[in-house]
Amino acid sequence: MGLSTAFTELFDVEHPIALAPMGGSAGGALTAAVSRGGGLGLLGSGNGDQDWLARELPVLAGEGAGKPWGIGFQTWAIDVGAVARALEHRPRAVMLSFGDPSPFVERIRSTGTALIIQVTDLEEARRAVDLGADVIVAQGTEGGGHGARNGRSTLxxxxxxxxxxxxxxxxxxxxxxxxxxxxAALALGAAGALLGTRFQATAEALLAPATARAIVEGRGEDTERNRVLDIARGSQWPAKYTARTLGHPFLDGWRGREDELAAAPHAQQAYQDAVAQGRIPALPQWAGEAIDLIDDLPSAADLVGTLAAQAEAALARAGRR
Known part of the structure:
Protein backbone atom coordinates (compact mmCIF):
# COMPACT_ATOMS: atom_id res chain seq x y z
CA MET A 1 0.00 0.00 0.00
CA GLY A 2 2.67 2.54 0.99
CA LEU A 3 2.20 5.53 3.27
CA SER A 4 2.28 8.66 1.15
CA THR A 5 2.11 11.97 3.02
CA ALA A 6 3.05 15.60 2.49
CA PHE A 7 6.41 14.77 4.08
CA THR A 8 7.22 11.87 1.75
CA GLU A 9 6.20 13.96 -1.25
CA LEU A 10 8.29 16.95 -0.15
CA PHE A 11 11.48 14.93 0.12
CA ASP A 12 10.67 12.20 -2.41
CA VAL A 13 11.20 9.46 0.18
CA GLU A 14 9.36 6.17 0.45
CA HIS A 15 8.37 6.19 4.10
CA PRO A 16 7.15 8.95 6.50
CA ILE A 17 10.04 8.30 8.87
CA ALA A 18 12.95 10.57 9.76
CA LEU A 19 16.07 10.11 11.84
CA ALA A 20 16.42 12.49 14.78
CA PRO A 21 19.72 14.35 14.25
CA MET A 22 21.20 13.18 17.54
CA GLY A 23 24.47 14.96 18.22
CA GLY A 24 27.33 12.50 18.29
CA SER A 25 25.40 9.30 17.51
CA ALA A 26 23.66 10.18 14.23
CA GLY A 27 26.81 10.10 12.14
CA GLY A 28 27.32 9.59 8.44
CA ALA A 29 26.74 5.83 8.42
CA LEU A 30 23.47 6.03 10.35
CA THR A 31 22.18 8.96 8.31
CA ALA A 32 22.99 7.17 5.07
CA ALA A 33 21.38 3.92 6.26
CA VAL A 34 18.09 5.62 7.15
CA SER A 35 18.00 7.36 3.77
CA ARG A 36 18.84 4.13 1.92
CA GLY A 37 16.02 2.45 3.81
CA GLY A 38 13.51 4.93 2.40
CA GLY A 39 13.33 7.48 5.20
CA LEU A 40 15.03 10.86 5.63
CA GLY A 41 18.37 10.63 7.39
CA LEU A 42 19.40 13.73 9.34
CA LEU A 43 23.05 14.07 10.32
CA GLY A 44 23.47 15.04 13.97
CA SER A 45 25.82 17.99 13.69
CA GLY A 46 25.04 19.38 17.14
CA ASN A 47 27.20 22.51 17.50
CA GLY A 48 28.61 22.26 13.97
CA ASP A 49 32.02 20.95 15.01
CA GLN A 50 34.13 21.16 11.85
CA ASP A 51 36.37 18.20 12.63
CA TRP A 52 33.38 15.94 13.29
CA LEU A 53 31.69 17.01 10.08
CA ALA A 54 34.90 16.56 8.10
CA ARG A 55 34.96 12.95 9.29
CA GLU A 56 31.25 12.10 8.91
CA LEU A 57 30.23 13.89 5.72
CA PRO A 58 32.46 11.75 3.46
CA VAL A 59 30.99 8.63 5.09
CA LEU A 60 27.50 9.92 4.31
CA ALA A 61 28.46 10.76 0.74
CA GLY A 62 30.00 7.34 0.21
CA GLU A 63 27.18 5.28 1.72
CA GLY A 64 24.13 7.42 0.97
CA ALA A 65 23.64 6.17 -2.62
CA GLY A 66 22.45 9.61 -3.71
CA LYS A 67 19.40 9.51 -1.44
CA PRO A 68 17.94 12.66 0.18
CA TRP A 69 19.48 13.63 3.51
CA GLY A 70 19.61 16.56 5.85
CA ILE A 71 21.56 17.96 8.76
CA GLY A 72 20.46 19.11 12.20
CA PHE A 73 21.86 21.70 14.61
CA GLN A 74 21.38 22.69 18.23
CA THR A 75 20.36 26.25 17.46
CA TRP A 76 21.63 27.76 20.72
CA ALA A 77 25.13 26.39 20.07
CA ILE A 78 25.89 27.53 16.49
CA ASP A 79 26.58 30.62 14.43
CA VAL A 80 25.71 31.49 10.85
CA GLY A 81 29.09 30.20 9.71
CA ALA A 82 28.27 26.66 10.80
CA VAL A 83 25.07 26.70 8.76
CA ALA A 84 26.82 28.20 5.75
CA ARG A 85 29.49 25.49 5.80
CA ALA A 86 26.84 22.78 6.00
CA LEU A 87 24.91 24.26 3.08
CA GLU A 88 28.01 23.90 0.89
CA HIS A 89 27.37 20.14 0.97
CA ARG A 90 23.89 20.60 -0.51
CA PRO A 91 21.66 18.87 2.05
CA ARG A 92 17.99 18.61 1.17
CA ALA A 93 17.04 19.96 4.59
CA VAL A 94 18.45 21.76 7.61
CA MET A 95 16.78 21.11 10.95
CA LEU A 96 17.05 23.64 13.78
CA SER A 97 16.22 22.69 17.36
CA PHE A 98 16.41 24.27 20.81
CA GLY A 99 16.73 28.02 20.55
CA ASP A 100 15.84 30.93 18.29
CA PRO A 101 16.07 29.82 14.65
CA SER A 102 15.47 33.27 13.17
CA PRO A 103 19.15 34.25 12.61
CA PHE A 104 19.60 31.29 10.26
CA VAL A 105 16.35 31.19 8.31
CA GLU A 106 17.25 33.61 5.52
CA ARG A 107 20.55 31.87 4.79
CA ILE A 108 18.88 28.46 4.58
CA ARG A 109 15.93 29.55 2.49
CA SER A 110 18.13 31.49 0.05
CA THR A 111 19.64 28.20 -1.12
CA GLY A 112 16.30 26.48 -1.65
CA THR A 113 17.04 24.08 1.18
CA ALA A 114 14.02 22.87 3.14
CA LEU A 115 13.79 24.30 6.65
CA ILE A 116 12.74 21.95 9.45
CA ILE A 117 12.15 23.49 12.88
CA GLN A 118 11.64 21.40 16.00
CA VAL A 119 9.32 22.86 18.63
CA THR A 120 8.68 21.92 22.24
CA ASP A 121 5.81 24.28 23.10
CA LEU A 122 3.16 26.33 21.37
CA GLU A 123 5.15 29.56 21.50
CA GLU A 124 7.93 27.87 19.55
CA ALA A 125 5.36 26.37 17.17
CA ARG A 126 3.84 29.76 16.38
CA ARG A 127 7.30 31.21 15.76
CA ALA A 128 8.15 28.31 13.42
CA VAL A 129 5.00 29.00 11.39
CA ASP A 130 5.78 32.73 11.25
CA LEU A 131 9.32 31.99 10.05
CA GLY A 132 8.01 29.89 7.19
CA ALA A 133 9.21 26.45 8.23
CA ASP A 134 8.69 23.81 5.54
CA VAL A 135 8.29 21.09 8.19
CA ILE A 136 7.67 21.37 11.93
CA VAL A 137 8.68 18.66 14.38
CA ALA A 138 6.45 18.56 17.47
CA GLN A 139 8.52 17.00 20.27
CA GLY A 140 6.83 15.51 23.31
CA THR A 141 8.49 15.04 26.67
CA GLU A 142 8.70 11.23 26.37
CA GLY A 143 11.62 11.52 23.98
CA GLY A 144 15.20 10.75 24.89
CA GLY A 145 17.85 13.43 25.06
CA HIS A 146 17.03 17.11 25.37
CA GLY A 147 13.57 18.63 25.37
CA ALA A 148 11.49 21.19 27.18
CA ARG A 149 11.61 21.19 30.96
CA ASN A 150 7.92 22.13 31.05
CA GLY A 151 6.85 20.54 27.77
CA ARG A 152 3.82 18.43 26.96
CA SER A 153 3.32 14.78 26.20
CA THR A 154 3.38 13.72 22.57
CA LEU A 155 -0.21 12.48 22.33
CA ALA A 184 -0.36 6.78 15.93
CA ALA A 185 1.49 9.85 14.68
CA LEU A 186 -0.32 9.62 11.35
CA ALA A 187 -3.65 9.16 13.12
CA LEU A 188 -2.98 12.34 15.09
CA GLY A 189 -2.71 14.22 11.79
CA ALA A 190 1.08 14.28 11.54
CA ALA A 191 2.76 13.67 8.18
CA GLY A 192 5.27 11.28 9.72
CA ALA A 193 7.43 10.55 12.72
CA LEU A 194 10.95 11.45 13.79
CA LEU A 195 12.67 8.74 15.85
CA GLY A 196 15.77 8.98 18.01
CA THR A 197 16.30 6.28 20.63
CA ARG A 198 15.10 3.49 18.33
CA PHE A 199 17.74 4.47 15.77
CA GLN A 200 20.42 4.73 18.45
CA ALA A 201 19.97 0.98 18.95
CA THR A 202 21.13 0.06 15.46
CA ALA A 203 24.30 -1.30 13.90
CA GLU A 204 25.28 2.03 12.32
CA ALA A 205 24.85 4.38 15.29
CA LEU A 206 27.95 6.00 16.78
CA LEU A 207 27.22 4.64 20.23
CA ALA A 208 29.30 2.98 22.90
CA PRO A 209 28.47 -0.75 23.07
CA ALA A 210 27.59 -0.41 26.76
CA THR A 211 25.04 2.28 25.97
CA ALA A 212 23.49 0.23 23.18
CA ARG A 213 23.13 -2.69 25.60
CA ALA A 214 21.63 -0.41 28.23
CA ILE A 215 18.97 0.76 25.77
CA VAL A 216 18.10 -2.79 24.75
CA GLU A 217 17.92 -3.94 28.37
CA GLY A 218 16.31 -0.80 29.81
CA ARG A 219 12.76 0.09 30.72
CA GLY A 220 10.87 3.33 30.35
CA GLU A 221 10.74 3.79 34.13
CA ASP A 222 14.55 3.73 34.16
CA THR A 223 14.58 7.10 32.38
CA GLU A 224 14.04 10.56 33.81
CA ARG A 225 14.45 14.17 32.77
CA ASN A 226 17.23 16.09 34.49
CA ARG A 227 19.80 18.89 34.24
CA VAL A 228 22.23 17.24 36.63
CA LEU A 229 24.38 15.59 33.99
CA ASP A 230 24.61 18.71 31.83
CA ILE A 231 25.79 20.70 34.83
CA ALA A 232 28.21 18.01 35.98
CA ARG A 233 29.90 17.77 32.60
CA GLY A 234 30.05 21.54 32.12
CA SER A 235 27.61 21.65 29.22
CA GLN A 236 26.09 25.03 28.43
CA TRP A 237 22.63 23.76 27.51
CA PRO A 238 19.98 26.41 28.31
CA ALA A 239 18.10 25.69 31.53
CA LYS A 240 14.83 25.54 29.58
CA TYR A 241 15.88 22.18 28.12
CA THR A 242 16.38 19.16 30.34
CA ALA A 243 17.55 15.76 29.13
CA ARG A 244 15.89 12.37 29.48
CA THR A 245 18.56 9.82 30.37
CA LEU A 246 19.02 6.44 31.93
CA GLY A 247 20.19 6.27 35.53
CA HIS A 248 23.64 7.55 36.50
CA PRO A 249 25.64 7.75 39.76
CA PHE A 250 25.86 11.55 39.57
CA LEU A 251 22.14 11.79 38.97
CA ASP A 252 21.48 9.80 42.12
CA GLY A 253 23.88 11.91 44.14
CA TRP A 254 22.76 15.36 42.98
CA ARG A 255 19.08 14.97 42.04
CA GLY A 256 17.21 18.11 43.16
CA ARG A 257 20.47 19.90 43.99
CA GLU A 258 21.21 21.46 40.61
CA ASP A 259 22.02 24.93 41.96
CA GLU A 260 24.37 23.44 44.54
CA LEU A 261 26.09 21.35 41.87
CA ALA A 262 26.54 24.36 39.60
CA ALA A 263 28.35 26.13 42.42
CA ALA A 264 30.56 23.13 43.27
CA PRO A 265 33.54 23.00 40.89
CA HIS A 266 35.05 20.15 42.92
CA ALA A 267 32.01 18.00 42.06
CA GLN A 268 32.30 18.83 38.38
CA GLN A 269 35.99 17.94 38.48
CA ALA A 270 35.10 14.68 40.18
CA TYR A 271 32.79 13.93 37.26
CA GLN A 272 35.55 14.58 34.74
CA ASP A 273 37.99 12.44 36.75
CA ALA A 274 35.49 9.57 36.86
CA VAL A 275 35.04 9.77 33.09
CA ALA A 276 38.80 9.79 32.53
CA GLN A 277 39.19 6.76 34.77
CA GLY A 278 36.42 4.88 32.99
CA ARG A 279 34.22 4.62 36.09
CA ILE A 280 31.24 6.32 34.43
CA PRO A 281 30.20 6.63 30.76
CA ALA A 282 31.90 9.36 28.75
CA LEU A 283 28.45 10.68 27.81
CA PRO A 284 25.05 10.46 29.51
CA GLN A 285 22.97 7.57 28.22
CA TRP A 286 20.16 9.48 26.53
CA ALA A 287 17.06 7.34 26.08
CA GLY A 288 13.32 7.83 25.70
CA GLU A 289 10.41 6.24 27.52
CA ALA A 290 9.72 3.79 24.69
CA ILE A 291 12.89 1.74 25.23
CA ASP A 292 10.73 -1.17 26.47
CA LEU A 293 9.91 -1.72 22.79
CA ILE A 294 13.58 -2.02 21.76
CA ASP A 295 15.10 -5.49 22.02
CA ASP A 296 17.60 -5.73 19.15
CA LEU A 297 20.31 -3.87 17.22
CA PRO A 298 19.30 -4.18 13.54
CA SER A 299 20.62 -2.34 10.53
CA ALA A 300 18.93 1.05 10.38
CA ALA A 301 18.23 0.57 6.67
CA ASP A 302 16.25 -2.59 7.41
CA LEU A 303 14.61 -0.99 10.43
CA VAL A 304 13.00 1.78 8.36
CA GLY A 305 11.18 -0.78 6.22
CA THR A 306 10.16 -2.77 9.28
CA LEU A 307 8.72 0.33 10.96
CA ALA A 308 6.78 1.25 7.83
CA ALA A 309 5.35 -2.27 7.48
CA GLN A 310 4.35 -2.28 11.15
CA ALA A 311 2.67 1.09 10.71
CA GLU A 312 0.69 -0.07 7.70
CA ALA A 313 -0.41 -3.20 9.57
CA ALA A 314 -1.46 -1.14 12.59
CA LEU A 315 -3.53 1.23 10.50
CA ALA A 316 -5.14 -1.68 8.66
CA ARG A 317 -6.09 -3.31 11.99
CA ALA A 318 -7.56 -0.05 13.22
CA GLY A 319 -9.57 0.29 10.03
CA ARG A 320 -11.13 -3.14 10.51
CA ARG A 321 -12.37 -2.37 14.02
Missing part, protein backbone atom coordinates in the same frame (compact mmCIF):
# COMPACT_ATOMS: atom_id res chain seq x y z
CA UNK A 156 -1.93 15.78 23.22
CA UNK A 157 0.80 18.05 21.85
CA UNK A 158 1.04 16.81 18.27
CA UNK A 159 -2.58 17.41 17.14
CA UNK A 160 -2.53 20.91 18.61
CA UNK A 161 0.59 21.71 16.57
CA UNK A 162 -0.94 20.04 13.50
CA UNK A 163 -3.99 22.32 13.74
CA UNK A 164 -1.88 25.41 14.44
CA UNK A 165 0.58 24.79 11.60
CA UNK A 166 -1.76 23.59 8.82
CA UNK A 167 -1.03 23.21 5.95
CA UNK A 168 2.64 22.91 6.99
CA UNK A 169 3.46 19.20 7.51
CA UNK A 170 4.26 18.16 11.07
CA UNK A 171 6.37 15.26 12.28
CA UNK A 172 5.65 13.73 15.67
CA UNK A 173 8.59 13.04 17.98
CA UNK A 174 8.97 11.66 21.48
CA UNK A 175 8.33 8.12 22.69
CA UNK A 176 8.00 6.52 19.25
CA UNK A 177 9.96 3.29 18.87
CA UNK A 178 7.93 0.97 16.64
CA UNK A 179 5.52 1.06 13.73
CA UNK A 180 2.51 1.40 16.01
CA UNK A 181 3.96 4.71 17.16
CA UNK A 182 4.38 5.81 13.56
CA UNK A 183 0.77 4.83 12.87
Missing amino acids: PFVPVVVDLAAPVPVLAAGGIADGRGVA
Whole structure:
Protein backbone atom coordinates (compact mmCIF):
# COMPACT_ATOMS: atom_id res chain seq x y z
CA MET A 1 0.00 0.00 0.00
CA GLY A 2 2.67 2.54 0.99
CA LEU A 3 2.20 5.53 3.27
CA SER A 4 2.28 8.66 1.15
CA THR A 5 2.11 11.97 3.02
CA ALA A 6 3.05 15.60 2.49
CA PHE A 7 6.41 14.77 4.08
CA THR A 8 7.22 11.87 1.75
CA GLU A 9 6.20 13.96 -1.25
CA LEU A 10 8.29 16.95 -0.15
CA PHE A 11 11.48 14.93 0.12
CA ASP A 12 10.67 12.20 -2.41
CA VAL A 13 11.20 9.46 0.18
CA GLU A 14 9.36 6.17 0.45
CA HIS A 15 8.37 6.19 4.10
CA PRO A 16 7.15 8.95 6.50
CA ILE A 17 10.04 8.30 8.87
CA ALA A 18 12.95 10.57 9.76
CA LEU A 19 16.07 10.11 11.84
CA ALA A 20 16.42 12.49 14.78
CA PRO A 21 19.72 14.35 14.25
CA MET A 22 21.20 13.18 17.54
CA GLY A 23 24.47 14.96 18.22
CA GLY A 24 27.33 12.50 18.29
CA SER A 25 25.40 9.30 17.51
CA ALA A 26 23.66 10.18 14.23
CA GLY A 27 26.81 10.10 12.14
CA GLY A 28 27.32 9.59 8.44
CA ALA A 29 26.74 5.83 8.42
CA LEU A 30 23.47 6.03 10.35
CA THR A 31 22.18 8.96 8.31
CA ALA A 32 22.99 7.17 5.07
CA ALA A 33 21.38 3.92 6.26
CA VAL A 34 18.09 5.62 7.15
CA SER A 35 18.00 7.36 3.77
CA ARG A 36 18.84 4.13 1.92
CA GLY A 37 16.02 2.45 3.81
CA GLY A 38 13.51 4.93 2.40
CA GLY A 39 13.33 7.48 5.20
CA LEU A 40 15.03 10.86 5.63
CA GLY A 41 18.37 10.63 7.39
CA LEU A 42 19.40 13.73 9.34
CA LEU A 43 23.05 14.07 10.32
CA GLY A 44 23.47 15.04 13.97
CA SER A 45 25.82 17.99 13.69
CA GLY A 46 25.04 19.38 17.14
CA ASN A 47 27.20 22.51 17.50
CA GLY A 48 28.61 22.26 13.97
CA ASP A 49 32.02 20.95 15.01
CA GLN A 50 34.13 21.16 11.85
CA ASP A 51 36.37 18.20 12.63
CA TRP A 52 33.38 15.94 13.29
CA LEU A 53 31.69 17.01 10.08
CA ALA A 54 34.90 16.56 8.10
CA ARG A 55 34.96 12.95 9.29
CA GLU A 56 31.25 12.10 8.91
CA LEU A 57 30.23 13.89 5.72
CA PRO A 58 32.46 11.75 3.46
CA VAL A 59 30.99 8.63 5.09
CA LEU A 60 27.50 9.92 4.31
CA ALA A 61 28.46 10.76 0.74
CA GLY A 62 30.00 7.34 0.21
CA GLU A 63 27.18 5.28 1.72
CA GLY A 64 24.13 7.42 0.97
CA ALA A 65 23.64 6.17 -2.62
CA GLY A 66 22.45 9.61 -3.71
CA LYS A 67 19.40 9.51 -1.44
CA PRO A 68 17.94 12.66 0.18
CA TRP A 69 19.48 13.63 3.51
CA GLY A 70 19.61 16.56 5.85
CA ILE A 71 21.56 17.96 8.76
CA GLY A 72 20.46 19.11 12.20
CA PHE A 73 21.86 21.70 14.61
CA GLN A 74 21.38 22.69 18.23
CA THR A 75 20.36 26.25 17.46
CA TRP A 76 21.63 27.76 20.72
CA ALA A 77 25.13 26.39 20.07
CA ILE A 78 25.89 27.53 16.49
CA ASP A 79 26.58 30.62 14.43
CA VAL A 80 25.71 31.49 10.85
CA GLY A 81 29.09 30.20 9.71
CA ALA A 82 28.27 26.66 10.80
CA VAL A 83 25.07 26.70 8.76
CA ALA A 84 26.82 28.20 5.75
CA ARG A 85 29.49 25.49 5.80
CA ALA A 86 26.84 22.78 6.00
CA LEU A 87 24.91 24.26 3.08
CA GLU A 88 28.01 23.90 0.89
CA HIS A 89 27.37 20.14 0.97
CA ARG A 90 23.89 20.60 -0.51
CA PRO A 91 21.66 18.87 2.05
CA ARG A 92 17.99 18.61 1.17
CA ALA A 93 17.04 19.96 4.59
CA VAL A 94 18.45 21.76 7.61
CA MET A 95 16.78 21.11 10.95
CA LEU A 96 17.05 23.64 13.78
CA SER A 97 16.22 22.69 17.36
CA PHE A 98 16.41 24.27 20.81
CA GLY A 99 16.73 28.02 20.55
CA ASP A 100 15.84 30.93 18.29
CA PRO A 101 16.07 29.82 14.65
CA SER A 102 15.47 33.27 13.17
CA PRO A 103 19.15 34.25 12.61
CA PHE A 104 19.60 31.29 10.26
CA VAL A 105 16.35 31.19 8.31
CA GLU A 106 17.25 33.61 5.52
CA ARG A 107 20.55 31.87 4.79
CA ILE A 108 18.88 28.46 4.58
CA ARG A 109 15.93 29.55 2.49
CA SER A 110 18.13 31.49 0.05
CA THR A 111 19.64 28.20 -1.12
CA GLY A 112 16.30 26.48 -1.65
CA THR A 113 17.04 24.08 1.18
CA ALA A 114 14.02 22.87 3.14
CA LEU A 115 13.79 24.30 6.65
CA ILE A 116 12.74 21.95 9.45
CA ILE A 117 12.15 23.49 12.88
CA GLN A 118 11.64 21.40 16.00
CA VAL A 119 9.32 22.86 18.63
CA THR A 120 8.68 21.92 22.24
CA ASP A 121 5.81 24.28 23.10
CA LEU A 122 3.16 26.33 21.37
CA GLU A 123 5.15 29.56 21.50
CA GLU A 124 7.93 27.87 19.55
CA ALA A 125 5.36 26.37 17.17
CA ARG A 126 3.84 29.76 16.38
CA ARG A 127 7.30 31.21 15.76
CA ALA A 128 8.15 28.31 13.42
CA VAL A 129 5.00 29.00 11.39
CA ASP A 130 5.78 32.73 11.25
CA LEU A 131 9.32 31.99 10.05
CA GLY A 132 8.01 29.89 7.19
CA ALA A 133 9.21 26.45 8.23
CA ASP A 134 8.69 23.81 5.54
CA VAL A 135 8.29 21.09 8.19
CA ILE A 136 7.67 21.37 11.93
CA VAL A 137 8.68 18.66 14.38
CA ALA A 138 6.45 18.56 17.47
CA GLN A 139 8.52 17.00 20.27
CA GLY A 140 6.83 15.51 23.31
CA THR A 141 8.49 15.04 26.67
CA GLU A 142 8.70 11.23 26.37
CA GLY A 143 11.62 11.52 23.98
CA GLY A 144 15.20 10.75 24.89
CA GLY A 145 17.85 13.43 25.06
CA HIS A 146 17.03 17.11 25.37
CA GLY A 147 13.57 18.63 25.37
CA ALA A 148 11.49 21.19 27.18
CA ARG A 149 11.61 21.19 30.96
CA ASN A 150 7.92 22.13 31.05
CA GLY A 151 6.85 20.54 27.77
CA ARG A 152 3.82 18.43 26.96
CA SER A 153 3.32 14.78 26.20
CA THR A 154 3.38 13.72 22.57
CA LEU A 155 -0.21 12.48 22.33
CA PRO A 156 -1.93 15.78 23.22
CA PHE A 157 0.80 18.05 21.85
CA VAL A 158 1.04 16.81 18.27
CA PRO A 159 -2.58 17.41 17.14
CA VAL A 160 -2.53 20.91 18.61
CA VAL A 161 0.59 21.71 16.57
CA VAL A 162 -0.94 20.04 13.50
CA ASP A 163 -3.99 22.32 13.74
CA LEU A 164 -1.88 25.41 14.44
CA ALA A 165 0.58 24.79 11.60
CA ALA A 166 -1.76 23.59 8.82
CA PRO A 167 -1.03 23.21 5.95
CA VAL A 168 2.64 22.91 6.99
CA PRO A 169 3.46 19.20 7.51
CA VAL A 170 4.26 18.16 11.07
CA LEU A 171 6.37 15.26 12.28
CA ALA A 172 5.65 13.73 15.67
CA ALA A 173 8.59 13.04 17.98
CA GLY A 174 8.97 11.66 21.48
CA GLY A 175 8.33 8.12 22.69
CA ILE A 176 8.00 6.52 19.25
CA ALA A 177 9.96 3.29 18.87
CA ASP A 178 7.93 0.97 16.64
CA GLY A 179 5.52 1.06 13.73
CA ARG A 180 2.51 1.40 16.01
CA GLY A 181 3.96 4.71 17.16
CA VAL A 182 4.38 5.81 13.56
CA ALA A 183 0.77 4.83 12.87
CA ALA A 184 -0.36 6.78 15.93
CA ALA A 185 1.49 9.85 14.68
CA LEU A 186 -0.32 9.62 11.35
CA ALA A 187 -3.65 9.16 13.12
CA LEU A 188 -2.98 12.34 15.09
CA GLY A 189 -2.71 14.22 11.79
CA ALA A 190 1.08 14.28 11.54
CA ALA A 191 2.76 13.67 8.18
CA GLY A 192 5.27 11.28 9.72
CA ALA A 193 7.43 10.55 12.72
CA LEU A 194 10.95 11.45 13.79
CA LEU A 195 12.67 8.74 15.85
CA GLY A 196 15.77 8.98 18.01
CA THR A 197 16.30 6.28 20.63
CA ARG A 198 15.10 3.49 18.33
CA PHE A 199 17.74 4.47 15.77
CA GLN A 200 20.42 4.73 18.45
CA ALA A 201 19.97 0.98 18.95
CA THR A 202 21.13 0.06 15.46
CA ALA A 203 24.30 -1.30 13.90
CA GLU A 204 25.28 2.03 12.32
CA ALA A 205 24.85 4.38 15.29
CA LEU A 206 27.95 6.00 16.78
CA LEU A 207 27.22 4.64 20.23
CA ALA A 208 29.30 2.98 22.90
CA PRO A 209 28.47 -0.75 23.07
CA ALA A 210 27.59 -0.41 26.76
CA THR A 211 25.04 2.28 25.97
CA ALA A 212 23.49 0.23 23.18
CA ARG A 213 23.13 -2.69 25.60
CA ALA A 214 21.63 -0.41 28.23
CA ILE A 215 18.97 0.76 25.77
CA VAL A 216 18.10 -2.79 24.75
CA GLU A 217 17.92 -3.94 28.37
CA GLY A 218 16.31 -0.80 29.81
CA ARG A 219 12.76 0.09 30.72
CA GLY A 220 10.87 3.33 30.35
CA GLU A 221 10.74 3.79 34.13
CA ASP A 222 14.55 3.73 34.16
CA THR A 223 14.58 7.10 32.38
CA GLU A 224 14.04 10.56 33.81
CA ARG A 225 14.45 14.17 32.77
CA ASN A 226 17.23 16.09 34.49
CA ARG A 227 19.80 18.89 34.24
CA VAL A 228 22.23 17.24 36.63
CA LEU A 229 24.38 15.59 33.99
CA ASP A 230 24.61 18.71 31.83
CA ILE A 231 25.79 20.70 34.83
CA ALA A 232 28.21 18.01 35.98
CA ARG A 233 29.90 17.77 32.60
CA GLY A 234 30.05 21.54 32.12
CA SER A 235 27.61 21.65 29.22
CA GLN A 236 26.09 25.03 28.43
CA TRP A 237 22.63 23.76 27.51
CA PRO A 238 19.98 26.41 28.31
CA ALA A 239 18.10 25.69 31.53
CA LYS A 240 14.83 25.54 29.58
CA TYR A 241 15.88 22.18 28.12
CA THR A 242 16.38 19.16 30.34
CA ALA A 243 17.55 15.76 29.13
CA ARG A 244 15.89 12.37 29.48
CA THR A 245 18.56 9.82 30.37
CA LEU A 246 19.02 6.44 31.93
CA GLY A 247 20.19 6.27 35.53
CA HIS A 248 23.64 7.55 36.50
CA PRO A 249 25.64 7.75 39.76
CA PHE A 250 25.86 11.55 39.57
CA LEU A 251 22.14 11.79 38.97
CA ASP A 252 21.48 9.80 42.12
CA GLY A 253 23.88 11.91 44.14
CA TRP A 254 22.76 15.36 42.98
CA ARG A 255 19.08 14.97 42.04
CA GLY A 256 17.21 18.11 43.16
CA ARG A 257 20.47 19.90 43.99
CA GLU A 258 21.21 21.46 40.61
CA ASP A 259 22.02 24.93 41.96
CA GLU A 260 24.37 23.44 44.54
CA LEU A 261 26.09 21.35 41.87
CA ALA A 262 26.54 24.36 39.60
CA ALA A 263 28.35 26.13 42.42
CA ALA A 264 30.56 23.13 43.27
CA PRO A 265 33.54 23.00 40.89
CA HIS A 266 35.05 20.15 42.92
CA ALA A 267 32.01 18.00 42.06
CA GLN A 268 32.30 18.83 38.38
CA GLN A 269 35.99 17.94 38.48
CA ALA A 270 35.10 14.68 40.18
CA TYR A 271 32.79 13.93 37.26
CA GLN A 272 35.55 14.58 34.74
CA ASP A 273 37.99 12.44 36.75
CA ALA A 274 35.49 9.57 36.86
CA VAL A 275 35.04 9.77 33.09
CA ALA A 276 38.80 9.79 32.53
CA GLN A 277 39.19 6.76 34.77
CA GLY A 278 36.42 4.88 32.99
CA ARG A 279 34.22 4.62 36.09
CA ILE A 280 31.24 6.32 34.43
CA PRO A 281 30.20 6.63 30.76
CA ALA A 282 31.90 9.36 28.75
CA LEU A 283 28.45 10.68 27.81
CA PRO A 284 25.05 10.46 29.51
CA GLN A 285 22.97 7.57 28.22
CA TRP A 286 20.16 9.48 26.53
CA ALA A 287 17.06 7.34 26.08
CA GLY A 288 13.32 7.83 25.70
CA GLU A 289 10.41 6.24 27.52
CA ALA A 290 9.72 3.79 24.69
CA ILE A 291 12.89 1.74 25.23
CA ASP A 292 10.73 -1.17 26.47
CA LEU A 293 9.91 -1.72 22.79
CA ILE A 294 13.58 -2.02 21.76
CA ASP A 295 15.10 -5.49 22.02
CA ASP A 296 17.60 -5.73 19.15
CA LEU A 297 20.31 -3.87 17.22
CA PRO A 298 19.30 -4.18 13.54
CA SER A 299 20.62 -2.34 10.53
CA ALA A 300 18.93 1.05 10.38
CA ALA A 301 18.23 0.57 6.67
CA ASP A 302 16.25 -2.59 7.41
CA LEU A 303 14.61 -0.99 10.43
CA VAL A 304 13.00 1.78 8.36
CA GLY A 305 11.18 -0.78 6.22
CA THR A 306 10.16 -2.77 9.28
CA LEU A 307 8.72 0.33 10.96
CA ALA A 308 6.78 1.25 7.83
CA ALA A 309 5.35 -2.27 7.48
CA GLN A 310 4.35 -2.28 11.15
CA ALA A 311 2.67 1.09 10.71
CA GLU A 312 0.69 -0.07 7.70
CA ALA A 313 -0.41 -3.20 9.57
CA ALA A 314 -1.46 -1.14 12.59
CA LEU A 315 -3.53 1.23 10.50
CA ALA A 316 -5.14 -1.68 8.66
CA ARG A 317 -6.09 -3.31 11.99
CA ALA A 318 -7.56 -0.05 13.22
CA GLY A 319 -9.57 0.29 10.03
CA ARG A 320 -11.13 -3.14 10.51
CA ARG A 321 -12.37 -2.37 14.02
